[in-house]
Amino acid sequence: GQQVQQSPASLVLQEGENAELQCNFSSTATQLQWFYQSPGGSLVSLLSNPSGTKHTGRLTSTTVTKERRSSLHISSSQTTDSGTYLCAPYMGYKLTFGTGTSLLVDP
Amino acid sequence: EAAVTQSPRSKVAVTGGKVTLSCHQTNNHDYMYWYRQDTGHGLRLIHYSYVADSTEKGDIPDGYKASRPSQENFSLILELASLSQTAVYFCASSDWTGGDERLFFGHGTKLSVL
Numbered sequence: 001g002q003q004v005q006q007s008p009a010s011l012v013l014q015e016g017e018n019a020e021l022q023c024n025f026s027s028t029a030t031q032l033q034w035f036y037q038s039p040g041g042s043l044v045s046l047l048s049n050p051s052g053t054k055h056t057g058r059l060t061s062t063t064v065t066k067e068r069r070s071s072l073h074i075s076s077s078q079t080t081d082s083g084t085y086l087c088a089p090y091m092g093y094k095l096t097f098g099t100g101t102s103l104l105v106d107p
Numbered sequence: 108e109a110a111v112t113q114s115p116r117s118k119v120a121v122t123g124g125k126v127t128l129s130c131h132q133t134n135n136h137d138y139m140y141w142y143r144q145d146t147g148h149g150l151r152l153i154h155y156s157y158v159a160d161s162t163e164k165g166d167i168p169d170g171y172k173a174s175r176p177s178q179e180n181f182s183l184i185l186e187l188a189s190l191s192q193t194a195v196y197f198c199a200s201s202d203w204t205g206g207d208e209r210l211f212f213g214h215g216t217k218l219s220v221l
Contacts, residue, residue, distance in 0.1 A: 001166060004149075031208070033209065033210065035210075041195065041214070041215055042212070042214055042215070043197065043199075043212040043215075044212070045209040045210055045211070048208060048209060086149065086150070088150075088210075093138060093155070093157065093203055094152060094155065094165065095140075095152070095210065096152070096166075097142075097149045097150040097151075098149055099147065099148065099149040100149060
């Protein structure tokens with residue numbers, strides 16, 4: 001089955017710094033989504049990106065589908081960005097989640 | 108914004124007992140999913156459904172049943188709860204229309220089996 005590796009496992013930033021999160025997956029995927037999980041546990045879809053580069057707000061995702069990798073760039077981090085970021089490639093209407101990158105942004 | 112409601116928000120169950128987790132969505136999404144989350148394992152798919160009265164096995168279906176009586180409702184049933192089923196359970200819905208699909212999650216149900 002699909003295996004998803006995310007790196008780094010954890011990251012600590014000072015407010016205002018940028019973050020680069022990586023996602024590598026083992027099998028071909030038709031799409032890929034990035035999710036944010038708050039410290040309280042709620043999950044929110046950030047963006048979906050099958051290939052190429054996609055921007056939303058301070059987030060930029062770049063996916064190279066044939067190389068089975070994606071990245072999420074967070075610019076000018078804020079304390080409210082703290083939480084866990086999950087990537088999930090999908091195939092056949094099923095998403096497989098990585099274990100996430102835990103981000104802590106200090107003021 | 109899509110709305111997915113789970114109940115209960117938390118539950119304590121006894122080993123061997125029956126547990127039913129409920130999920131309701133109000134956005135006419137065809138697809139609904141049940142995931143469990145454990146520390147170190149991320150989210151793993153238990154069951155999913157793409158139409159009422161039909162369910163499909165996910166990656167870890169053993170020990171779980173699912174029921175989709177209507178488009179809006181999707182339940183997860185643990186007939187004989189075990190200690191290893193202690194986890195946080197998330198329901199989600201989506202409508203795969205070929206565009207910018209997104210998955211919408213409920214707030215989760217924290218299940219403790221004692």
